Amino acid sequence: MYVAVKGGEAAIANAHAWLAEERRGDLAVPEIGTDQIAGQLTLAVDRAMAEGSLYDPGLAALAIKQSRGDLIEAIFLLRAYRTTLPRYGASAPLDTGAMAVTRRVSATYKDLPGGQVLGPTFDYTHRLLDFALAAEGLTPEPAPEADPGPDAAPARVTGLLAAEGLMAAEPASDAEPGDVTRTPVTFPATRDLRLQKLARGDEGFLLSMAYSTQRGYGNAHPFVGELRGGEAAVLFTPPELGFAIEIGDLPVTECQMVNQFHGSRTEPPQFTRGYGLVLGRTERRAMAMAIVDRALRAAELGEAVTAPAQDEEFVLAHSDNVEANGFLEHLKLPHYVDFGSELESVRAMRAAAREEAARAAAPGALREAAE
Amino acid sequence: MSAATNAVGYNFAYLDEATKRMIRRALLKAVAVPGHQVPFGSREMPLPYGWGTGGIQVTAAVIGAEDTLKVIDQGADDTTNAVSIRRFFARVAPGLRTTERTAEATVIQTRHRIPETPLREGQIMVYQVPQPEPLFKLEPRRTETRRLHALGDYGLMQVKLYEDIARHGRVGSSYDHPVMVGGRYLMSPSPIPAFDNPKMHMSPALQLFGAGRECRLYAVPPYTEVRSLDFEDHPFVPLRADAACTLCGARDSYLDEVVTDDRGGRIFVCSDTDFCGARQAMKEAAE
Numbered sequence: 001m002y003v004a005v006k007g008g009e010a011a012i013a014n015a016h017a018w019l020a021e022e023r024r025g026d027l028a029v030p031e032i033g034t035d036q037i038a039g040q041l042t043l044a045v046d047r048a049m050a051e052g053s054l055y056d057p058g059l060a061a062l063a064i065k066q067s068r069g070d071l072i073e074a075i076f077l078l079r080a081y082r083t084t085l086p087r088y089g090a091s092a093p094l095d096t097g098a099m100a101v102t103r104r105v106s107a108t109y110k111d112l113p114g115g116q117v118l119g120p121t122f123d124y125t126h127r128l129l130d131f132a133l134a135a136e137g138l139t140p141e142p143a144p145e146a147d148p149g150p151d152a153a154p155a156r157v158t159g160l161l162a163a164e165g166l167m168a169a170e171p172a173s174d175a176e177p178g179d180v181t182r183t184p185v186t187f188p189a190t191r192d193l194r195l196q197k198l199a200r201g202d203e204g205f206l207l208s209m210a211y212s213t214q215r216g217y218g219n220a221h222p223f224v225g226e227l228r229g230g231e232a233a234v235l236f237t238p239p240e241l242g243f244a245i246e247i248g249d250l251p252v253t254e255c256q257m258v259n260q261f262h263g264s265r266t267e268p269p270q271f272t273r274g275y276g277l278v279l280g281r282t283e284r285r286a287m288a289m290a291i292v293d294r295a296l297r298a299a300e301l302g303e304a305v306t307a308p309a310q311d312e313e314f315v316l317a318h319s320d321n322v323e324a325n326g327f328l329e330h331l332k333l334p335h336y337v338d339f340g341s342e343l344e345s346v347r348a349m350r351a352a353a354r355e356e357a358a359r360a361a362a363p364g365a366l367r368e369a370a371e
Numbered sequence: 372m373s374a375a376t377n378a379v380g381y382n383f384a385y386l387d388e389a390t391k392r393m394i395r396r397a398l399l400k401a402v403a404v405p406g407h408q409v410p411f412g413s414r415e416m417p418l419p420y421g422w423g424t425g426g427i428q429v430t431a432a433v434i435g436a437e438d439t440l441k442v443i444d445q446g447a448d449d450t451t452n453a454v455s456i457r458r459f460f461a462r463v464a465p466g467l468r469t470t471e472r473t474a475e476a477t478v479i480q481t482r483h484r485i486p487e488t489p490l491r492e493g494q495i496m497v498y499q500v501p502q503p504e505p506l507f508k509l510e511p512r513r514t515e516t517r518r519l520h521a522l523g524d525y526g527l528m529q530v531k532l533y534e535d536i537a538r539h540g541r542v543g544s545s546y547d548h549p550v551m552v553g554g555r556y557l558m559s560p561s562p563i564p565a566f567d568n569p570k571m572h573m574s575p576a577l578q579l580f581g582a583g584r585e586c587r588l589y590a591v592p593p594y595t596e597v598r599s600l601d602f603e604d605h606p607f608v609p610l611r612a613d614a615a616c617t618l619c620g621a622r623d624s625y626l627d628e629v630v631t632d633d634r635g636g637r638i639f640v641c642s643d644t645d646f647c648g649a650r651q652a653m654k655e656a657a658e
Contacts (some may be wrong), residue, residue, distance in 0.1 A: 216511030309470035
């Protein structure tokens with residue numbers, strides 16, 4: 001007799017045991033440590049922290065280890081941990097203008113105050129597999145160090161343009177920013193919520209959305225006004241102290257995209273800004289975010305909204321990979337109750353169609369149709 | 372990984388000979404139909420898309436060990452991407468000479484500029500092209516733009532230019548201003564400043580264009596008519612900063628704006644470093 005499987009507690013336990021075994025891999029190979037992940041797979045850790053919206057390299061490394069390197073799974077683990085953390089308060093806004101930069105490039109000027117600082121970038125590497133790296137035990141030569149420049153923070157490119165009146169002013173606000181992790185986003189969303197959603201959105205999604213505008217679906221003409229990465233000081237004012245103290249540094253990457261704006265009835269032609277600020281050295285994400293932010297300003301700037309990347313609801317509702325992945329993968333769950341009713345419905349429709357066909361084929365029916 | 376180290380295990384100029392032949396066939400077709408975009412089997416390259424994969428493939432397909440290669444980006448030989456591409460060819464094309472002098476080069480790969488020094492017969496300009504389709508901002512679907520090219524229907528672009536004039540009093544594109552090649556095909560000159568467009572007209576050099584990501588090649592043979600799109604009553608006017616080069620004093624070259632402080636200080640210098648350097652040397656010699 002066939003017995004329908006219910007629960008499957010033993011099956012689940014066995015699957016988890018097998019998963020743990022697969023994660024560990026060949027026991028003859030040393031186990032990977034979270035310190036190795038945090039120290040050597042830094043860009044994976046940064047991506048997990050950015051999309052997990054949690055700055056903790058150790059936990060991010062653990063999440064990556066636990067998820068067998070599946071970054072969306074790692075991001076999910078971090079989000080699920082983050083949501084349990086108590087909130088002590090909000091820091092002051094980061095002053096990225098004052099941060100110590102390890103990378104700072106502008107594509108709009110050949111040179112500018114503060115200079116172009118390449119930093120540790122893949123940009124100009126030739127993508128040829130370095131087989132020497134497969135052999136372990138190679139210690140890279142220490143990179144040459146430049147003389148420390150002046151202590152002054154490099155000027156902002158957008159500020160230089162603004163000083164000439166060429167950069168559209170952003171409306172200033174001291175209002176408490178919203179929090180997309182606590183309040184659901186409704187449309188139209190305010191820019192603070194939009195930027196938050198983009199900052200934690202799926203990197204691949206943001207990349208493709210930004211790319212679509214570059215190929216004509218949304219008409220963006222972006223220039224990298226400035227891309228800077230470094231460590232920004234986090235200032236917090238404990239209520240019992242009443243003044244701000246520095247509680248640490250946060251590695252961030254900021255991108256300001258400069259786009260031409262043809263002007264409107266009230267505004268002269270000028271440049272407008274797309275803004276990206278992300279946790280860690282996640283430059284691709286910062287750039288994509290800035291392009292998508294600018295695309296989403298289309299309606300605000302009186303431009304025609306014609307492309308997917310300009311459609312706020314489309315972009316923001318589908319940018320989160322934990323949401324998207326959950327809903328996609330839930331299709332693996334049992335759906336047999338619904339499917340059973342679908343089966344019955346399809347069978348009934350087919351039976352009705354058959355009867356209809358039989359009636360039409362009967363000699364009497366033909367005559368009726370002819371009359 | 373110095374420039375002197377040749378890459379072991381790779382064919383001359385990186386691509387295999389069959390791939391080079393495929394590209395050269397596409398280039399022959401492109402030369403035969405000036406301004407027409409020819410699809411080609413663009414390969415994955417060891418530099419990222421957007422960095423000049425199309426230009427690199429074209430250069431690799433036409434270059435030989437007896438050639439002299441110049442690579443510029445923004446007009447300059449010393450910009451990071453130009454340095455990187457020049458180093459790449461120095462590594463994968465043993466025997467190839469590289470130069471920074473426009474006059475000495477037989478092949479010049481460029482991103483965003485045409486050298487100030489007039490080109491001559493026998494030289495090949497290789498342009499890196501991010502977006503070969505001149506109509507893409509007006510009609511993103513390539514199925515549709517291909518039809519428009521077949522019909523020679525460029526009304527969309529004429530209307531766009533008309534709207535620019537109606538709104539701003541002038542044709543609005545400051546770079547990548549579309550050109551008509553041989554009176555037949557509308558073509559993207561690649562994102563060179565409009566200032567450079569006239570240099571394409573009746574150029575004695577062969578001009579080849581490669582768009583790797585979009586898998587398209589096109590060409591302008593020597594001595595071909597290349598007209599910037601405009602109207603009789605609103606002729607095309609190339610723009611340049613109204614200043615002289617701070618280093619060499621040139622008033623007829625395209626200038627880069629260099630910000631010197633955050634209090635509005637700025638200077639202008641030639642974007643073409645070879646041109647500027649030669650003028651400075653001449654001035655020094657004269658003094």
